[in-house]
Amino acid sequence: MQPIISIQQLSKTYASGFQALKPINLEIHKGELFALLGPNGAGKTTLISIICGIVNPSAGKVLADGHDVVRDYRAARMKIGLVPQELTTDSFETVWNTVSFSRGLFGRSANPAHIEKVLKDLSLWNKKDNKLITLSGGMKRRVMIAKALSHEPQILFLDEPTAGVDVELRRDMWKMVRGLRASGVTIILTTHYIDEAEEMADRIGVINKGELILVEDKAELMNKLGRKQLTLQLQHPLHVLPAGLGGYALELSADGLQLVYRFDTQHEHSGIDVLLRRLAEAGIDFKDLKTSQSSLEDIFVDLVKERA
Amino acid sequence: MNIHGIRAIYGFEMARTRRTLLQSIVSPVISTSLYFVVFGAAIGSHMNGIDGVSYGAFIVPGLVMLSLLTQSISNASFGIYFPKFVGTVYEILSAPVSPFEIVAGYVGAAASKSIILGGIILVTARLFVTFQIEHPLWMLAFLVLTAVTFSLFGFIIGIWADNFEKLQLVPLLIVTPLTFLGGSFYSIHMLPPLWQKVTLFNPVVYLISGFRWSFYGVSDVSVGVSLGMTMVFLGICLGLVWWIFHSGYRLKA
Numbered sequence: 230m231q232p233i234i235s236i237q238q239l240s241k242t243y244a245s246g247f248q249a250l251k252p253i254n255l256e257i258h259k260g261e262l263f264a265l266l267g268p269n270g271a272g273k274t275t276l277i278s279i280i281c282g283i284v285n286p287s288a289g290k291v292l293a294d295g296h297d298v299v300r301d302y303r304a305a306r307m308k309i310g311l312v313p314q315e316l317t318t319d320s321f322e323t324v325w326n327t328v329s330f331s332r333g334l335f336g337r338s339a340n341p342a343h344i345e346k347v348l349k350d351l352s353l354w355n356k357k358d359n360k361l362i363t364l365s366g367g368m369k370r371r372v373m374i375a376k377a378l379s380h381e382p383q384i385l386f387l388d389e390p391t392a393g394v395d396v397e398l399r400r401d402m403w404k405m406v407r408g409l410r411a412s413g414v415t416i417i418l419t420t421h422y423i424d425e426a427e428e429m430a431d432r433i434g435v436i437n438k439g440e441l442i443l444v445e446d447k448a449e450l451m452n453k454l455g456r457k458q459l460t461l462q463l464q465h466p467l468h469v470l471p472a473g474l475g476g477y478a479l480e481l482s483a484d485g486l487q488l489v490y491r492f493d494t495q496h497e498h499s500g501i502d503v504l505l506r507r508l509a510e511a512g513i514d515f516k517d518l519k520t521s522q523s524s525l526e527d528i529f530v531d532l533v534k535e536r537a
Numbered sequence: 538m539n540i541h542g543i544r545a546i547y548g549f550e551m552a553r554t555r556r557t558l559l560q561s562i563v564s565p566v567i568s569t570s571l572y573f574v575v576f577g578a579a580i581g582s583h584m585n586g587i588d589g590v591s592y593g594a595f596i597v598p599g600l601v602m603l604s605l606l607t608q609s610i611s612n613a614s615f616g617i618y619f620p621k622f623v624g625t626v627y628e629i630l631s632a633p634v635s636p637f638e639i640v641a642g643y644v645g646a647a648a649s650k651s652i653i654l655g656g657i658i659l660v661t662a663r664l665f666v667t668f669q670i671e672h673p674l675w676m677l678a679f680l681v682l683t684a685v686t687f688s689l690f691g692f693i694i695g696i697w698a699d700n701f702e703k704l705q706l707v708p709l710l711i712v713t714p715l716t717f718l719g720g721s722f723y724s725i726h727m728l729p730p731l732w733q734k735v736t737l738f739n740p741v742v743y744l745i746s747g748f749r750w751s752f753y754g755v756s757d758v759s760v761g762v763s764l765g766m767t768m769v770f771l772g773i774c775l776g777l778v779w780w781i782f783h784s785g786y787r788l789k790a
Contacts, residue, residue, distance in 0.1 A: 281631040285789050303539070306633040317624030321556060322549075333545030334632045376628065 231295070232256035233384060233415050234280065239289035241275055241439075249275040250439045252289060257384075257417060262410050264430035264447075265419045266529060272439040273419040274314060277386050281311045293384060307336060310382035314389045316369050320362035324353055327361060328375045335380035347375050351405065367398045374405070385409060387418045391425060403429060427451075427525040437533050447525075454528045458521055459490040459501060464514035471511040477504055488515075542634040546642025547649075550616050554650050561612075562654060565604050569658045572600055573665040576722055587724050588755040593666035598749040599721030600662065601655050605680065606687050606716055606741065608654050610708050613647035613691030618698055621787075630789065636782035640692065647688035648681070655680050668752060675760075676751035682767050683744050689774035696787050715741045725757045740770050 234257035241250040250272045257263050267273050278284040280291050282302055291298045296305035319327055328344050348354045351371045356364065361372060370390065377385060387406070391399045406429060410416055420426055426433055426447070433450055435443040445453070466485035477500070480489040492499050501520075508515070554561045573593070581592035588595075620626040629639060662668070670676050698704040719741030725733055736742055737758070747763025750756035756763065781788065 283627055283630045283789065285785055303633040303635070306631060309631070311627070311631050313624075313627050315624055317627065319549075319620075319623070319625055322552075326552070330545050330549055331628060333541045333548070334628065334634065336539040336541050336633050338541060 231259075233259040233294055234417070235292040236276075236280075237290050237292075239276070239279065239291060240287050241272075241279060241284065242287045248439055250279075253441050255434065255441060255444060257415060258432075260410070260413055260415055261431040262406070262416045262418065262429055263432050263434065264426035265417065265434045265436060266421065266423060266426055267419075267436035268421065268533060271436045273436055274388055275439075276436070277311070277388055277417070277419065281309060281386060282306060303336075307380070308383045310377035310380065310385045312370075312373050312377045312385070312387050312390055314392065316366060316373065318361040318369050318372060321360055323358050323360055324348065324364075324372055324375075325357040327372065328379050331376040332379035335382075337380045343381065344375075344379060347378050350408070351375050352401070367394055370394060370398075370402075378409075382414070384415045384417070387416065389419055389421070391420065391422060399425075423524070423526040423529050433525070435529060435532055443532060450528065451522075451525065454523075454531070456523045457492055457499070459492070459504075460519050460521070461488040461490070461508075461515040462486065462517040463488060464516050467513065471513070473511055474504075474507055477507075488513075539634050539638050542632060543638045543642045543645070546629075546634075546639065547646045550612075550643060550646030551649065553616070554612075554646070561650065562657060565608060565654055566657055566661050569600055569604060569661055570665075572596070573662065577665055587727075588753070590753050590755065591666065594668040594753075595724075595749075596722050597659070597662045597666065597668050598752050599719075599745050601658050601680075602683065602719075602741070602745045602748055603716050603721050604658055605651050605655050605683055606712060606744075607708060608651040609647055609684050609687035610691035610694065610712060612650050613644055613688040614695035614698065614704055614708075616643050616647055617692055617695035618704055621696075622701075626788070636778070639782075640689070640778055644685065644688040644692050647691060648684040651684045651688065652680055655684070670752050671754045672751040676748070679744070679748045679751055679763075679767070682771065683748070686767060686771040686774055689771070689778060693774060693777050693781065696781055699787065715739050720745045720757060740766060743767060 234255075236253055236255040238252045238254060239250060240248070240252045242248045253276065265273050265276070275284060279286045280293065280298055282298060286299070293305040294308050296302075296308075298305045322330070325344070325348075328348065329339065329341075332340065332344065345354070348357055351374060353368070353371055353375060356368060361369060364372065374387075374390070390406075391402055394402065403425070406416060406418070418426070418429065430447050433443075433445055433447050434441055443450075463486050467481060467488070468485055470479060470481060478491055480491075481487070482489075490501070490504060492501070573596075576596055577593035581596070584592040586592060586595070617626075620629060634642075694704065694707050698706075718736065719739050720736070725736050725742060725746075728736060743758060743763040743766035746757040747760055747767065750760050750763070780786070
């Protein structure tokens with residue numbers, strides 16, 4: 230399948246000499262939700278800004294639906310909607326006017342029915358005649374999304390859409406993003422809320438210090454780098470591990486009341502069943518057990534730390 | 538050509554004019570009326586006509602130019618500076634609009650506004666003095682050309698300025714003095730010979746002289762030179778705007 234966005238050897242060095250992006254290669258598939266993760270200052274916004282035409286690249290090129298974003302910017306930008314990180318709005322415009330303005334700016338003829346649909350989908354319809362200055366931060370964020378959707382883009386960039394947004398609005402936003410994805414829009418989301426990526430993304434890219442250190446299918450990533458552990462609360466303290474359990478990667482707590490078994494999620498056979506049987510044979514009773522899986526957050530922290 | 542894009546920017550700017558009607562239209566009319574009361578009626582009644590034109594009528598073209606220049610610059614500079622200041626410029630930069638279309642929208646709106654204003658001032662002036670317009674088409678041509686040229690100039694200032702002080706600096710320190718010294722209120726032949734030469738370096742002299750010629754058929758410098766100099770200035774502004782978009786100066790990192 231032809232990628233909807235193709236980034237080839239893209240790099241950016243600012244006039245100050247700061248290298249924000251080291252040569253990056255990345256392909257985004259049509260219809261997917263791609264989450265770009267990275268700490269502050271990693272280059273997420275620079276990458277998006279180059280694709281959207283706000284920052285000039287130093288080298289390399291980007292194709293959006295086959296159109297070079299620099300040479301064939303008109304065709305490329307028609308397909309792209311951008312919701313930037315900063316809340317910037319024209320205070321004295323009404324919601325309706327500012328969203329209609331965006332549609333015109335992106336070369337589309339007026340279509341009140343579409344604007345109405347976008348505003349209703351974002352629960353903005355009853356605010357359509359309000360001036361932007363009277364809206365709350367969360368509402369302004371919705372307006373910016375409405376502006377980005379006004380020209381029916383095929384690709385939507387959401388640069389930290391839920392930064393500083395309350396829990397309820399965040400849930401709403403996720404719902405809306407899922408709806409967009411279901412309608413066939415390709416979505417590229419940057420975030421440093423890792424649970425957001427874990428919840429939403431099909432694929433995940435991790436960027437750190439201007440370098441794309443990993444691009445992976447989310448499920449595979451969790452599989453490959455994720456670890457599971459089994460924790461057993463013992464009935465009676467254990468001072469030494471019985472000899473028969475030597476083959477297992479077991480860890481005994483200092484007080485001897487907790488036994489931890491780590492295993493790889495990739496292995497077909499976890500070995501839990503045999504371990505439990507061995508424990509019973511050795512006469513070790515336990516009163517509770519729990520298994521836990523490492524989150525994307527653990528994986529991310531490990532990855533970024535490794536490269537630091 | 539993204540016509541919808543040009544219309545969106547133009548419409549946005551004209552809506553801003555409507556929102557700030559009082560400041561945009563009324564205040565220049567009031568200040569022009571004041572000029573007429575002071576220079577036209579109070580002082581003018583003690584002055585002889587210049588080149589056979591009564592003093593009150595003589596200053597009409599100069600006053601229109603004075604407002605046209607200052608308004609074109611302030612409209613256009615504020616129009617592009619403000620989105621830069623609040624950050625909404627991201628949308629313009631990420632939109633499928635060419636530099637020409639952006640300029641057409643912003644400069645077109647700023648120029649339209651000052652042309653409307655010029656018309657209002659002419660009508661206001663008519664309440665104070667009688668004057669005729671000998672070459673109405675040329676009058677219109679000078680009006681449009683000047684409005685467009687100085688709106689372009691304002692656009693450049695708006696891009697260059699990175700704070701509100703700079704936005705005011707050029708209009709206040711350069712444009713206002715040049716306009717006052719450019720013959721708004723006198724014929725440059727009234728100056729001592731040396732200053733007559735010096736004043737020819739002032740581009741505003743050519744604008745006012747040409748504009749006045751379209752009213753009364755008399756001018757300080759020949760109409761051809763006036764037109765030529767206006768075009769030269771227009772060319773310089775266009776060149777600068779082209780360079781700004783080509784290099785991304787103060788717009789793109």
